[in-house]
Structures are given as C-alpha cells and as structure tokens.
Amino acid sequence: MPCPRPIARTAAAVALILGLTMVAMIAVAVAPARGSGPRPSPGLGLSPALGARASHRAPERMVIGHSVQGRPIVAWVLGPSTASRRILVIGVIHGNEPAGLAITRALASRPVPVGVQLWIVPELNPDGVAADTRQNAHGVDLNRNFPYRWQFSGDATFASGPRPASEPETQAAMALVRRIRPAVTVTYHQHMDLVDESTGDHGVARRYAQLAGLAATCLTFLPGEETAWSNHTFPGTTSFVVELPAGPVGPAALARHLRALRAVELGQRSGSATGCDSVTPAL
Numbered sequence: 001m002p003c004p005r006p007i008a009r010t011a012a013a014v015a016l017i018l019g020l021t022m023v024a025m026i027a028v029a030v031a032p033a034r035g036s037g038p039r040p041s042p043g044l045g046l047s048p049a050l051g052a053r054a055s056h057r058a059p060e061r062m063v064i065g066h067s068v069q070g071r072p073i074v075a076w077v078l079g080p081s082t083a084s085r086r087i088l089v090i091g092v093i094h095g096n097e098p099a100g101l102a103i104t105r106a107l108a109s110r111p112v113p114v115g116v117q118l119w120i121v122p123e124l125n126p127d128g129v130a131a132d133t134r135q136n137a138h139g140v141d142l143n144r145n146f147p148y149r150w151q152f153s154g155d156a157t158f159a160s161g162p163r164p165a166s167e168p169e170t171q172a173a174m175a176l177v178r179r180i181r182p183a184v185t186v187t188y189h190q191h192m193d194l195v196d197e198s199t200g201d202h203g204v205a206r207r208y209a210q211l212a213g214l215a216a217t218c219l220t221f222l223p224g225e226e227t228a229w230s231n232h233t234f235p236g237t238t239s240f241v242v243e244l245p246a247g248p249v250g251p252a253a254l255a256r257h258l259r260a261l262r263a264v265e266l267g268q269r270s271g272s273a274t275g276c277d278s279v280t281p282a283l
C-alpha cells in the first residue's frame with residue numbers, strides 16, 4: 001500500500017518544479033535574443049568522435065568595419081584566440097551572388113575542431129546584398145579594388161574604384177586578413193560552378209573541390225582581385241574562390257560544402273601545390 005505523501009512536501013516539490021520550468025522558459029526566451037546571429041542547423045553537426053574534441057562555444061559577433069552606407073560588416077568568430085590555425089570564410093563579396101550565405105549560416109552553428117579558430121564574414125558587401133548589386137554603393141567591384149596589380153577600370157560592371165583599396169569594404173577585409181593571418185581563406189561567388197585553384201596551395205582548393213563535387217580549375221588572373229592580394233601578401237597561406245552554381249544551395253550541396261570546409265579546417269590537401277588541373281577564362 002503506497003504511503004500518503006505529506007501535503008507540505010508535495011507543495012514544496014510543485015514549487016520547485018514550477019521554478020525550474022520558469023528558469024528553462026527564460027533561458028529559451030533569451031537564447032534567440034542573440035539576435036541576428038546564425039541559427040542552429042540540426043543535423044549538420046560533427047560525428048560524435050570529432051564533436052567530442054571540438055569547441056562548442058557560441059560564436060562571438062564582431063564588427064570589422066562599415067560599408068559605404070554605414071552598414072556594419074560583421075564577423076562571427078568560433079574557437080579560441082589561442083588556436084594555432086585560423087580559417088576565414090567570406091559568404092558574399094559580390095552582392096548579387098548570395099548563395100554562400102546558406103553555407104556561412106550553417107557553418108556558424110557547428111563546432112570547430114580543437115586548434116582551429118574560424119572567422120566567418122557572411123557579407124563583406126552588405127550594401128550590395130541589400131541592393132542586389134554586384135558592386136558596393138559606390139558602384140565599385142570590390143574584387144577589382146584590392147591593391148595587388150590593381151589597374152584602373154571605369155567599366156560599369158567591373159569598376160576598379162579610383163585607387164587601390166579605395167573602398168571601406170576592401171579596407172575592412174585587408175585589415176582582418178592582416179590581423180588574423182588566416183591559413184586558408186575561402187570566398188564564395190556565383191555562378192561559374194567550379195573551384196578556382198587561384199595562386200595559393202592548389203592542393204587545398206583541389207581537396208575542397210573533390211569534396212564539394214565541383215571541378216577544380218585555374219581562373220585567369222584579374223587585376224585587383226582579393227585572392228591574389230592575399231596569396232601574394234602572405235606567402236604560405238592560401239586564399240581561393242568557390243564559384244557556386246546559379247540559384248540557392250540545396251540540402252545535399254550544403255552538406256558537401258560543409259564537409260569540404262571541415263577538410264579545410266583540418267588542413268587537408270590533395271596533389272600538386274602549383275599545378276592547374278585546367279585553365280578557365282575568368283569572367
């Protein structure tokens with residue numbers, strides 16, 4: 001026969017449960033107030049073995065500069081500042097090529113491996129994203145504005161800007177790269193559907209291409225481009241471009257790109273450091 005529970009003890013237990021429930025509700029209510037930050041993507045996490053060794057700290061929001069129209073250029077930082085390997089991922093540099101945002105959003109919600117600090121800049125060109133234009137609010141193609149082998153161009157589509165690094169968005173990117181010296185920088189574009197092996201370690205870009213299911217090729221050089229500046233200025237580091245296909249990134253492609261980025265974080269590479277698998281004219 002069950003013992004009757006004293007009423008006072010029952011009331012205390014109910015009060016405790018109510019209290020804990022309220023604490024949990026407050027925690028749930030506060031969490032989304034981290035605001036405009038990346039949202040968790042269930043099912044995109046690490047394997048249990050790797051995840052156990054990974055950092056689960058929430059991303060830290062930093063403003064690394066402001067656009068022509070005053071929009072903040074935001075970076076999300078995952079992993080400790082003491083990490084020996086830093087990786088930079090830029091979601092959008094041409095504002096009308098936004099497919100990379102799906103990748104940076106998912107990337108920000110998963111842990112990074114031990115020894116890695118990951119910097120994510122979803123929108124290097126927030127004015128261009130807002131206006132759905134390739135260029136920034138000055139009409140400058142930021143990927144023609146970097147100082148390495150800069151050349152003036154007044155072309156309406158590929159305008160270089162009046163001088164090297166004239167644009168605040170370019171300056172913000174350069175300051176960040178100088179500050180954190182990423183071992184690898186990945187920048188997303190559209191719509192060529194390939195990986196540009198660029199001028200860093202081709203093996204890093206090639207490994208990414210293998211895992212992402214894209215062709216690895218060398219796009220011909222463009223004056224003032226971001227990757228060439230980074231690779232030239234910081235020898236031994238690798239900056240390369242991923243040209244996503246037109247349209248949004250679907251779930252299967254997203255999973256492939258996240259696997260490819262994990263390989264970047266872990267320092268994987270494949271094949272020759274300097275040889276091009278093929279050569280493709282740049283747009």
Ligand SMILES: [Zn+2]
Nearest residue numbers: 094097189190
């Ligand atoms: Zn582009």
